[in-house]
Every structure is written in C-alpha cells, then in structure tokens.
Amino acid sequence: MNIAIIGTGISGLSAAYRLLQLKPGATVHVFDRRERIGGVLETLHRDGFQIEQSADNFITTVPWGLRLCKELGLDDQLVQTNPLYRRTYVVRRGRLHLLPDGFLMMAPTKLWPMATTPILSPMGKLRAGLELFMPARKDDIDESMADFVRRRLGREVFERLVEPLVSGVYAADMEKLSVLATLPRFREMEREHGSLIRAMQKQLAANRSADLAEQSGARYSMFVTLRNGLSSLCDALAARLPEGSLKLGREVTALVKLPEGGWNVESGGDVKRYDAVILATETHAAAKLLEAATPELSRKLDAIPHEGTAIATFAFEIGQMKRSVRGMGFVVPKIEKSPILAGSFSSLKYEHRAPAGQMLIRIFAGGARMPEAAEMSDERLVPILLEEMRKILGIDGQPLLTTVAHWPRTMPQYHVGHRELVREIENAAQADPTLALAGNAFHGVGIPNCIRSGFDAHTIVVDWQFHQPPPFSAQILRIDDRSNLLENRPTVKSHNARALTAKHSGIPMRTQLRHQLP
Numbered sequence: 001m002n003i004a005i006i007g008t009g010i011s012g013l014s015a016a017y018r019l020l021q022l023k024p025g026a027t028v029h030v031f032d033r034r035e036r037i038g039g040v041l042e043t044l045h046r047d048g049f050q051i052e053q054s055a056d057n058f059i060t061t062v063p064w065g066l067r068l069c070k071e072l073g074l075d076d077q078l079v080q081t082n083p084l085y086r087r088t089y090v091v092r093r094g095r096l097h098l099l100p101d102g103f104l105m106m107a108p109t110k111l112w113p114m115a116t117t118p119i120l121s122p123m124g125k126l127r128a129g130l131e132l133f134m135p136a137r138k139d140d141i142d143e144s145m146a147d148f149v150r151r152r153l154g155r156e157v158f159e160r161l162v163e164p165l166v167s168g169v170y171a172a173d174m175e176k177l178s179v180l181a182t183l184p185r186f187r188e189m190e191r192e193h194g195s196l197i198r199a200m201q202k203q204l205a206a207n208r209s210a211d212l213a214e215q216s217g218a219r220y221s222m223f224v225t226l227r228n229g230l231s232s233l234c235d236a237l238a239a240r241l242p243e244g245s246l247k248l249g250r251e252v253t254a255l256v257k258l259p260e261g262g263w264n265v266e267s268g269g270d271v272k273r274y275d276a277v278i279l280a281t282e283t284h285a286a287a288k289l290l291e292a293a294t295p296e297l298s299r300k301l302d303a304i305p306h307e308g309t310a311i312a313t314f315a316f317e318i319g320q321m322k323r324s325v326r327g328m329g330f331v332v333p334k335i336e337k338s339p340i341l342a343g344s345f346s347s348l349k350y351e352h353r354a355p356a357g358q359m360l361i362r363i364f365a366g367g368a369r370m371p372e373a374a375e376m377s378d379e380r381l382v383p384i385l386l387e388e389m390r391k392i393l394g395i396d397g398q399p400l401l402t403t404v405a406h407w408p409r410t411m412p413q414y415h416v417g418h419r420e421l422v423r424e425i426e427n428a429a430q431a432d433p434t435l436a437l438a439g440n441a442f443h444g445v446g447i448p449n450c451i452r453s454g455f456d457a458h459t460i461v462v463d464w465q466f467h468q469p470p471p472f473s474a475q476i477l478r479i480d481d482r483s484n485l486l487e488n489r490p491t492v493k494s495h496n497a498r499a500l501t502a503k504h505s506g507i508p509m510r511t512q513l514r515h516q517l518p
C-alpha cells in the first residue's frame, strides 16, 4: 500500500507515524510546500535564546500530546511551567492586573478574589454573582461565546475577563465563535449543575480529593513544553519515518481521483499514483486540491474561515522592564483598543529559554481583532508593538533581539454552527475510503487535538484493507475511543475478512476494530 500525506505539520507527521505503526510495510510519502517540517511549529535557537515562532507549549489535560511524547521517549525532555509564575495578568486602562485567583477561562472557582479584583466594577461583580441564580439553558442549540458568557456572567465579565482570555487562544471574534465547538464543557456544566460557578467549585473539590487519593505518580502542570523546543517533537516523529518519506519543498498542485481507484498526486511537475491520500493541510488548501474530485466536500472545507496572526519575540536585559511581574503573561481585552492580543513572559514561564539576566517576551497580534497584522511588514509592525509594550510593561530602550513570524490564514475559526459543518465534512469524506482529513480545523486547534486528528487517519488503512481481495493474514488492531493503539497483533492466515465495532468492558469503544491485514 502506498499513501500520500499532504502537510508535514504536527497533524500530518502524527498520521504518518501512526500509519507506519499499523502497517510497517506501507510506503508513506509526506509532502510539504515548505522546505522544513513542522508547519506552524518552528523553534529558533539564537544567541542563547530559544524562540518559539508559534505554539510555545501544549495542554496536558487533553492526553495525546503527553502520550505521544512518552511514546517517542521524550519524557525526560518535558518541562513544566515555572511554579513561581503561574498567574496571568489582564490589562485594564493600560495597566496590568492579576486575573482573579481561581478564574479558569470562563468562570470563577473562588468568590473572594472575584469580589476584590480591581478589574471589575461593583456592578460587574454583583452581576457575576447572580450567575448562581440565572435559569439554565437545557437545549443543544449553538450560540456564540459572547452571547453565552453575557447571558451567564454579564457584560463586564465577558468584556474584561473571558473575551481577552479566549481571544488569546483562538484569535477569534467572540460574537461569532461557537461555544459548543470551542468550550462545550461549559454548556454541559450549565445543563448539569444549573450554574457555572457551582459546577466549577464542585469540580475543584473533586480534583482536590482525587489529588489526595492519588499521592504518587508523575504529575504535570497544566501546560508543558519540550526542553529543545516544540520542533523537537516534529523531529522525533520524522526520525521514525523511513528514509525518503519526506518530500519537502514539494507543493502538491493537483489531486486527480482515478477511475480504477487511488489518486494521482501532482507535485513539482511529477505525477505519482497512490492508493490513498491524507490531507493534513489548512482546510482552504485542502478545498483547492479537492475542487475537481469532490466539489461538494471542497465547498464545505472552504466554508471554514481562517484568521492570520503574527508572533513577535523580543529579548531584553531584565532591567529594561520597569514593571515587576509575577506571571506567565498577560491578555488584553478588545475594549482596550490595543494592537496586542496577548503577551507571554516566555523565559519566566520556562526558565531555560533565555540566558541569565535576560528575558524573552512574546507578543501575539492579529486574529479577528487586527487581521492586517499577519501580513504587515516587520518595519511597520515592530514599532507599533514596541510602543504598546512601553506603555503596558514600562519597557526601556531597544530590544537585544527581535524576530517576527507571520502566520496568514492558519488559525481556523470555529464559528457558530461549526460542529454541524464538521459533521457534514466528515460524512462526505467517509464516503471515500481512500481519502482522510486531519488538522486543526475540526476538533480542536491545540497540538494534542492535532495529534489525535493525525492518529484518527488510521481508518484509511483499515478501510483500504477491507476492500482488498483475500487471502489475508489476519492482524488484530484494537483502537480505543481516544485513538490509542491498544493492540496490534498478527494472527493466522485467513480468507475471511471482517471488521467489528464492539463495546469493551463498559468503556465506549468508538473504533475497536478486529480487522484483516495482508
């Protein structure tokens, strides 16, 4: 079997890695128009600084990132956030204020810090407290993040706390961002507990007792990174691929579906036939490639909007920053009318990123708030950002080092109705067993979800095998509901191909498959 994967971002590389685990004899070619692997993930090492050009860490509560690192033997490379600085600031009227302790993305877990924060007015605090008594919505109809938070916690909590925190992650317009596609857990909390505050407090108490019960075992901070940067995760995946698998600097310009089955992949003037194709590109790029073969699917993929962002990283002597900070970074509400979406004190968060006495600050700009930033020249963008940093952080003098990374049209926007759109896309893609989609546009933009999307593309091997004539030598693949490979065991030769989906000891098994592989 030979498979073409388009895109060497974390999604495409994860797909290649998992496919080759399932079917070691397969030929897998991974194409990218860039000359390097990693997609948006790129770590620079300069003058003793370690600079992440896009993502700088990943969440540990979504399991696939941590698990993959362990599988690849990178456990000893995992670095936790510095416990001294696990706080976030919010800008109000140009000044930094600590986010109320216990405020987690969308709702408070502690009432006293909310009651005493200078970020909210007395009326704003009162309205937030009334959340405990607001009627709960029980239906499953989508709504925007802005509508949801205003309905539950009031306008001020939305504008001053939730909008900047969520924008800092999704670079999105909150009036359009879907609550069910981005943070569905909060709607579940509302449905189950009648109040977000009540639900968060219960969850916190449950976590505390679980912590007490489970006193042993490695525990990780909510976010982790890798000592040599996130590019090292991509490098470790690439190192597991057979030589010649990577086709870099090779833009795929056309995909032609063949009447006898399989695809012709055109790249750099070459045309090669593959049994199956996995598209792990941005969905607008996938849409373009599928325009002729599957116009309906192409149209739906193109309906997922994308925003662009820019990440500017500055190095300073520690003494150049006049305000003293005790946090990992800051977020800026839209109503502050700032060109900055968020900033991260990169070397406070992870100490190893800067030499002693110096610090690294990353500034996140663009998104729905300032789309032009993604493509603005460095000569224009850098002075705008530095000026703003002088006001907010009290920065003095010029940076020791500056880098800017531009990421136009890379951040998919999960607008209201996204879940339905993704369902339609997946149904359309499933109609063709030789085609699979992976990437950040479907079930989460974070690295762990991208890894999972790549792993999920394993279905292409299973589907393909299912359509092959016998005889087979049987192989048992068991994959659990979270796309973890539980078992990959060769058995006897057989002419009797079959695929089973089963329930497994009470745990829902979405794709527990017993399947025949040659």
Ligand SMILES: Cc1cc2nc3c(=O)[nH]c(=O)nc-3n(C[C@H](O)[C@H](O)[C@H](O)COP(=O)(O)OP(=O)(O)OC[C@H]3O[C@@H](n4cnc5c(N)ncnc54)[C@H](O)[C@@H]3O)c2cc1C
Binding pocket: 006, 007, 008, 009, 010, 011, 012, 031, 032, 033, 034, 038, 039, 040, 041, 053, 054, 055, 056, 057, 058, 059, 250, 251, 252, 253, 280, 281, 282, 285, 309, 310, 311, 407, 410, 411, 438, 439, 440, 445, 446, 447, 448, 450
């Ligand atoms: C600025 C920024 C900050 C982020 N911060 C975080 C963070 O802190 N934590 C976190 O978990 N996530 C973060 N993310 C999100 C996460 O990094 C991305 O969602 C993820 O890396 C995307 O991986 P991917 O493989 O799906 O796509 P990409 O990395 O976009 O890879 C797609 C690849 O497809 C290639 N391609 C496209 N068209 C073609 C073609 N026709 N032929 C050949 N190749 C093609 C592209 O060149 C690209 O390399 C951030 C993202 C950005 C942009």
